[in-house]
Amino acid sequence: MVLFENIWWLLVLIGAMIIIHELGHYWAARYFDVHVEAFSFGFGPRLFGFKKGETDFRFSLILFGGYVKMLGEQPGEDNADDPRSFLAEPRWQRLIIAFAGPFMIVVLAVALLTGLFMFKYPQEPSDAVSGMIGHVAADSPAGEAGIQAGDRIVAIDGQAEPPWDDILLKEFSSSDRPVSVTIDRNGQRIPVTITPVLDDKTGVGYAGWSEEREIQISGILEGGDAQRAGLQPGDTILSVGGQPIRSTATIHEVMKANGGNPVKLVYSRDGVRDQVTLQPKLTDIDGEERYMIGVQLRVKMVYTSLPIGEAFQQSVEHNVRSATLILQFLKGLVEQRMSAKSLEGPIRIAQLSGDAAREGAFAFIGLMAMVSLNLAVFNLLPIPILDGGVILMLLVEMAMGRDLSMAVKEGVLKVGFLFLMVLVVFVIYNDLQKVLPSGG
8 A cells, every 4th residue: 555655646746847847848849939749748658648739748658757759859850850840940949948847847846945935944943053963973983083972063174163954965975085174072172084984875975973953753653662652743852761862863872772671761742841661672674673662753843934035035045055965966976985876766766755745745845846956957967868968969069060960969869868778777776775675
């Protein structure tokens, strides 16, 4: 049942993005009077649809993707000389048509977050201190550098007073590269150097520190001891086993050290302090056995609503930060400081879609905005067959003042298609490695 739910929500998620993306190409092509032969949701054989004007709007067999087919779009087509064909248009118009698809899903990402922030804008609590470290893992790069819980990062690689998002970005993109950090410990400034390592599971840099934040319960798992004890979403965890909790990592450490014995959990609900005794259960999580009490956790956030102008501004800033993170990730892949294992394919996105939908509209729309931005950036990469590859070839032709030869164009398209097929096989294999239980 969960599998079918995940597939359904994946289709909803990508369906909206496919339609918006292809509408960008379609509207731009129609504006320049290019003959659009087909607007397809999906690839492969036509299942059903309707014809409006000269365009066949269709649903095709393979629903993961879509396309707009314009007259004379591909090199070597017989009708490329038709005055309404794509290749007959001036290069600057073809450039706009190619760019319009990714542009529209950027607009979608900004619009989705603007709408969300008008109703539910997440902010850190007023007493949160920027850059405060709540946990340092033993034998981690941060621990070996002498960093301790309670230290505050006041500078990283020359950036003063970095927000935790920027600290994470630097950590993720700096595996095997020394990073200069200045910490504040009881008023004393201490310079240290850490070298994040490449995490085999996530494929990104890992320093071993976690931000100091209040931890709340976001969900109660069916059949867990937390359900029996009456814990509820929104409860703030104050301590576990006598250990103050300012990071989810601390909870996992306490559970592990406790060896499965009953543990006392102190929590706060609506300002009232209470406690329960829970029996942890040994559970397999992604091939690793952990003692669990049946809760999902999140950092405590304060939610407010923003007027439309401020919501739009915050949405743009958020998307710019996210796009920067994506580009830093791609740069890290090229420099081999990050692993392609961190790429998510359709299986993992289906899981994330289902989880987000079950959590609620806010989580699902937020995921849609994030995936939209990722799709836009990916489409703009200078890879043949993608929009970015089309744009690159047009820019090259504009610089040369003439068309590339037909042999070059056909060769580039074949290379691009082969690259995409290899990428699809890799991300699906990568997804299976993550979701299937490991042996041993």
